[in-house]
Each structure stands twice: as structure tokens, then as C-alpha cells.
Amino acid sequence: xxxxxxxxxxxxxxxxxxxxxxxxxxxxxxxxxxxxxxxxxxxxxxxxxxxxxxxxxxxxxxxxxxxxxxxxxxxxxxxxxxxxxxxxxxxxxxxxxxxxxxxxxxxxxxxxxxxxxxxxxxxxxxxxxxxxxxxxxxxxxxxxxxxxxxxxxxxxxxxxxxxxxxxxxxxxxxxxxxxxxxxxxxxxxxxxxxxxxxxxx
Amino acid sequence: xxxxxxxxxxxxxxxxxxxxxxxxxxxxxxxxxxxxxxxxxxxxxxxxxxxxxxxxxxxxxxxxxxxxxxxxxxxxxxxxxxxxxxxxxxxxxxxxxxxxxxxxxxxxxxxxxxxxxxxxxxxxxxxxxxxxxxxxxxxxxxxxxxxxxxxxxxxxxxxxxxxxxxxxxxxxxxxxxxxxxxxxxxxxxxxxxxxxxxxxx
Numbered sequence: 001x002x003x004x005x006x007x008x009x010x011x012x013x014x015x016x017x018x019x020x021x022x023x024x025x026x027x028x029x030x031x032x033x034x035x036x037x038x039x040x041x042x043x044x045x046x047x048x049x050x051x052x053x054x055x056x057x058x059x060x061x062x063x064x065x066x067x068x069x070x071x072x073x074x075x076x077x078x079x080x081x082x083x084x085x086x087x088x089x090x091x092x093x094x095x096x097x098x099x100x101x102x103x104x105x106x107x108x109x110x111x112x113x114x115x116x117x118x119x120x121x122x123x124x125x126x127x128x129x130x131x132x133x134x135x136x137x138x139x140x141x142x143x144x145x146x147x148x149x150x151x152x153x154x155x156x157x158x159x160x161x162x163x164x165x166x167x168x169x170x171x172x173x174x175x176x177x178x179x180x181x182x183x184x185x186x187x188x189x190x191x192x193x194x195x196x197x198x199x200x201x
Numbered sequence: 202x203x204x205x206x207x208x209x210x211x212x213x214x215x216x217x218x219x220x221x222x223x224x225x226x227x228x229x230x231x232x233x234x235x236x237x238x239x240x241x242x243x244x245x246x247x248x249x250x251x252x253x254x255x256x257x258x259x260x261x262x263x264x265x266x267x268x269x270x271x272x273x274x275x276x277x278x279x280x281x282x283x284x285x286x287x288x289x290x291x292x293x294x295x296x297x298x299x300x301x302x303x304x305x306x307x308x309x310x311x312x313x314x315x316x317x318x319x320x321x322x323x324x325x326x327x328x329x330x331x332x333x334x335x336x337x338x339x340x341x342x343x344x345x346x347x348x349x350x351x352x353x354x355x356x357x358x359x360x361x362x363x364x365x366x367x368x369x370x371x372x373x374x375x376x377x378x379x380x381x382x383x384x385x386x387x388x389x390x391x392x393x394x395x396x397x398x399x400x401x402x
Binding site: 006007010024025027028029032034036038040042043046047048051052053056057059063075076077102103104160173176178179183185186187188189191192196197198201 | 212225226232241244245252256258259260262281282302304374378379380384386387390393394396397398
């Protein structure tokens, strides 16, 4: 096959593909606040949520972030976003439950945290709300799933919410518009590499 | 079981768990530049890479981003990160190949782009390099995989590289330290919802 032929076939194939893609895009014309779940054991759930915060701020939108569980305050994301306009940042956890070793305090911390989240879910000036690692307090039973689903459902119609964490409950995924399961095909940690600044924290 | 009992059992269980987790963390003590691949059909690959850029900047690190394919220049991530210190941003693509419909130009654009990437992969002052949607020019054969693997291998030892895009080639995954396959369990686009600012762009 000579070169002009290859070029022409490529062009025809791409013209057909463009028609298919354009039609699919034309069909998707609804605008609404989305509920996204980023779950699974793979690396990239929280960082993806923070990337969406960056996108939102780039469009001049307002974002709110609540980090459950994570007790440390030396993460790159927190240092970075705290100095940005347009984003409010809450660290609601005191570390993983095997660090605190105090069940009553864990429950109290989580519930105090949810009261802060609820206020964000009632604030139409927030275009994006990130609930980072929310699945853990749910899994441990520190927060009531029905209450949370209800608060999510009653949020402003154009508000996006992104929830991260392993093992998202079935009912939460059912309520979501987009669910990504991040599969851990390979992880540097298992090869003895410690959490890296800029990558894992 | 009364309450003090429950508390005590929880504390014991969490003490044991903490020992296991602490040991695993102690074993992972290596520091090195990581190669991460974020692939699969699910939502969250590029946003995760941008979240890592935010983390890196939060630690005072320098980052470089190259976006292949994406021709549009109205994305939130670009608007946002272009106004940050510590990050250089390159848009190397002219849109998907079914948009350009010109094979020779696609190849030329990709190869010109790789020359820019190679310079980043030789620059030890860059702590993090993001190659967004690199898998597409690889898949279409516009870039040579062997050349790319070689350039990645010869980068500065502490430089992290994050590559995103569907269908990452096997050999690229083999060379990587961390691979996440983002599975698309549910996607708002299929329910007729268009790409949303702050979420998808």
C-alpha cells in the first residue's frame, strides 16, 4: 500500500469514527451535579479527587474538602490547597483507628466531622465537595449510611461530590453517577518502597 | 457484651493491627523516583496525575506536565496550574486523531512533543513529570515504545514519572513501579450527562 492510500484510508476511518463520537457527545447533553465514587485498592483515589479540585479552581469554581481518617497535617495536598483561593480544607480525622486505639473517640470525631460536611452539602456556593476517605468511618460503623445518603440526596442540584476510599458500600455506589474501581495491578510499596512525597502524600 | 468490654476488645485488636501495619511500613524503606501508570477505561486517570502535581508543589517540588492528544486549551487543570509557581505545562496534542484526520501531521506532532518530554526526562531539577494521555500516541504507533522506555530508564534516579491513558502497553507496565487499572463501573456519560467542568475538564 503506498503512502497516499494509507493516508486516505486513515482519513476515511477517522471520519467515520468522528461521526460516532460526535453523536455520542450530542446525546450526552444533561448538566447536573454529579456524585462520583473512587474506590478499590489501587493507588490514585485521593489524588484524583485533588486533581478535580484543581480543575474546579481553574474554572473559577469554589471547592470544599473534608479529609476523614488522615491525621497527619504534613501532606502536600493540604499545604498546597490551603494557600489557594476558592477552597476550604478540613482535616476531620485523627489517623487510622489502629493508631488512635480508642473507639469512643473515633466515633465522636467522625460524627463531629459529618456535621461540618453537612453544612457544606447545604451550601450552594460550593460547586465541588470532596469527602476524602469517607468509606472508612462508614465501614467501621462510626457514621450512619442512611443519614449520609440522605444528606447527599438533598444537596444543591448543581453541586458535585467526590467520595474516595476502599470498599465503598453498595448503596453508596448505587446512588452515584460515576463509580471507578481502582485496581491495584502493581504497587511500589510491595517492592519495599516507602510512601513518596508528591506521589503518596 | 457491655461497653467497657467492647472498648477493650477494640483496643486489643487495633494494637495487633498497628503492629502489623508498622512492620510493613518499616520494611518499605527505599526512596526512589517512581514510574506510575494510571490506565483502564474508568474516570480519574488524568485527574489523579494532576492531584500528584498539587501534592508535589505542596512539598516545594518542581513539576513538568506534557499533555498529548488533548488539543483544547480551556481545561480547568491547565488554567489552574499555569498560574502556579513550580510547574511547566506543555500541550503537545492537537486533539484526537478522528478530529485531525491527518495521519502525517499526527505523527509529526507526537514526535515533536516527545523531544520536549525527553528534555524534561534529562532535567534533574524536575521532581515529577506527568505524561498525560501518552498511551494514545503509543497505541497509534506515532511514537516508538523502545525509545520511550529507554528515555524513561535513563531519567534522573529520584525523578517521579506518571503516565496516564487507556490500554497502557504491557512492556510499559512491566517497567513501572506502580500500575493502577481504573475500572469503569458506572459512568455519568452513559446516562446522558455531558462532560462537567471541574470534574471532566
